[in-house]
Amino acid sequence: MIKVLVIDDSALMRKLLSHMLEQAEDIEVVGTAEDAYQAREQIKKLNPDVITLDVEMPKMDGLAFLRNLMRLRPMPVVMVSSLTEKGAAVTLEAMELGAVDFIAKPKNNQPQDLTQFHHYLVHKVRGASQAKYQIKPKHKTPVKPPRKRFHNRLIAIGASTGGTEAIQYLLKQMPLTCPPILIAQHIPPVFSASFAKRLNSNCEIEIIEAQGGEMLTPGTAYIAPGDKHLTIDVRLGFAYCKLIDSDPVNRHKPSVDVLFDSIAEVQAKSAVGVLLTGMGQDGSKGLLKLNKAGAYTIAQDEASSVVWGMPGAAVALGACNEQLNLEDIAPKLFELLAIE
Structure with a gap:
């Protein structure tokens, strides 16, 4: 059983989260807390496997509590956030502090929204229970990247649980001469817009949330919006971002498989596919398709993954040319892309 402590200042939210989690056969809500001070005592008393933590709380906000928790007693934390720009910015900061995953509170009480929230909540708590909470990459002396442009090359990255920090770690090493990157x-x-904005302020390259129709250019990374699939479209020898508003694939939208499949069909031989940390199997079949179509494919290794679900599934399928520690992926990309 996965023992969960629910921390939220709203009695209604504590009740809702507890009720939803208790319906899963493998999850037990061992307690609740309405503020950080109650939470601290409950953690000592109940020793939960996972905690859900509200971003906004009285007395001590969620970030301050998380910072103390990760310093004194690291454990898997799923942040529960409001679906707002402010909520997104704070939540992404929480991920940097060591939270494993996050979920946005439902916008309203429509049955469809609550059902989807219920599914994602259980999925994320299960993922958090498997997580290494967190392995920060060792900061080696950076490999000096080649200072030339790579014409007609492409990097495609897929990720889920733990991916926001893994992606940031990779993109911080990318030079302005790097090929277009689709994520x-x-x-x-x-959250996807806030994620792109946060990355853009921390990296040398330009990072944007794809709107659809952008021509892919070197030194730019394009992040799929949180409610669309990202694909590519090639016209007259030029590649463009294309967004698709179709059903979720593997229960996800955006789906990594959709991105990888689209590249496999039109530009595989000049692409490198990278599948990072995440729960589930999304992206594993797409990475295999990329590999068979001629792309070089990389899966993050188990030791450096927060959750080795997606890359592990790809390895099981024989979908990758090699498994690499997160800190070794950027140097490998530089090595591959220097070979023209």
Whole structure:
């Protein structure tokens, strides 16, 4: 059984989260807390496997509590956030502090929204229970990247649980001369825009949330919006972002498989596919398709993954040319892309 402590200042939210989690046969809500001070005592008393933590709380906000928790007693934390720009910015900061995953509160009480929230909540708590909470990459002396442009090359990245920090670690090493990078990270709307904005302020290259129709250019990374699939469209020898508003694939939208499949069909031989940390199997079949179509494919190794679900599934399928520690992926990309 996965023992969960629910921390939220709203009695209604504590009740809702507890009720939803208790319906899963493998999850037990061992307690609740309405503020950080109650939470601290409950953690000592109940020793939960996972905690859900509200971003906004009285007395001590969620970030301050998380910072103390990760310093004194690291454990898997799923942040529960409002679906707003402010909520997204704070939640992404929480991920940097060591939270494993996050979920946005439902916008309203429509049955469809609550059902989807219920599914994602259980999925994320299960993923968090498997997580290494967190392995920060060792900061080696950076490999000096080649200072030339790579014409007609492409990097495609897919990720889920733990992916926001893994992606940031990779993109911080990318030079302005790098090929276009397309990214499918499992993330809700609003959060994807904040994620792109946060990355853009921390990296040398330009990072944007794809709107559809952008011509792919070197030194730019395009992040799939949280409610659309990201694909590519090639016209007259030029590649463009294309967004698709179709059903979720593997229960995800954006889906990594959709991104990888689209590249496999039109530009595989000049692409490198990278599948990072995440729960589930999304992206594993797409990575195999990329590999068979001629792309070089990389899966993050188990030791450096927060959850080795997606890359592990790809390895099981024989979908990757090699498994690499997160800190070794950027140097490998530089090595591959220097070979023209």
